[in-house]
Amino acid sequence: MTTTPGTPDWLSANRANWDERVPIHTAGPFYDLPGFVAGRDSLRDFEPAEVGDVNGRTLLHLQCHMGLDTLSWGRRGAVVTGLDFSEPAVETARALAAQTGVTSARFVAADVHDAVQALDGQTFDIVYTGMGALCWLPDLTRWAQVAAALVAPGGFLYLAEYHPFADVLGEDGRTVAGDYFRRDANVYDEPGTYADPDAPMTATVTVEWLHGVGDVVTALAAAGLQVEFLHEHDRGHFRLPAEQGVPLVYSLRAAKAG
Known part of the structure; x- marks a missing residue:
């Protein structure tokens, strides 16, 4: 990855990039x-086990992209809502809902920070956020406040995310190539996506942040949620060449008092 100096309008840059990713992700084999549509499940095996029975429960998926994980929860009986800042992604999610027959699914186009207003103050039994979401947000305190406001009393937030420790390792999976404690914006200018590195794109600039596990826990606790567990896992979408003993993913559940 190459970095460029300065921080552009991060929200506009990231939205333009994700808008352009949608047709690439729709057409390619990665997703x-x-x-x-034929029935493949997109959730990691530990997620349903940790979340528990969702049948008949309301579930909000923040930063849902094209809605595969959202609809996977819907197939398990949850009444699902997905929210994403990319209009093309939301349109794709709506089409997938129709194709998969998950008639209870609803998808809303909005920035995650505006979710409370975009959802008219509705609260949910479960607020879910999946892989690769938090790195696109500069302020975890603000995010946690929004997420906590969306959890119904007696409900919980469930997060499954790439482990920030893996983000600082080099391509060999062992060498430390980054700074775990850096909190400045990382600005990248490169074509392609993780799903197709060679895909031609015009909106190539993205802005990301690394958030430590402690940052996440602290932000959620400050927002009034009680952390019930934090688990670390050695598997995820992406696998390092030498992964033994390296946490690749973590999952967390934090409850709101009833």
Whole structure:
């Protein structure tokens, strides 16, 4: 990855980039949309086990992209809402909901920071956020306040996310190549996406942040949620060449008092 000096309008840059990713992700094999429509599940095996029975419960998926994880929860019986800042992604999610027959699904186009207003103050039994979401947000305190406001009394937030420790390792999976404690914006200018590194794109600039696990826990606790568990896992979408003993993913559940 190459970095460029200065921080552009991060929200506009990131939205433009994700808008352009949608047709690439829709057409390519990484997300395998035909397989998903045919019944493939997109959730990691530990997620349903840690979340528990969702049948009949309301579930909000923040930063849902094209809605595969959202609809996977819907297939398990949850009444699902997905929210994402990319209009093309939301349009794709709505089409997938129709194709998969998850008729209870609703998708809303809005920035995550505006979710309370965009959802008319509705609260949910479960607020879910999945892989690769938090790195696009500069302020975890603000995010946690929004997320906590969306959790109904007696409900909980469940987060499954890439482990920030893995983000500082080099391509060999062992060498430390980054600074775990850096909190400044990382600005990248490169074409392609993780789903297709060679895909031609015009909106190539993105802005990301690294958030330590302690930052996440502290932000949620300050927002009034009680952390019930924090688990670390050695598996995820992306696998390092030498992954033994390296946490790749972590999951967290934090409850709101009833």
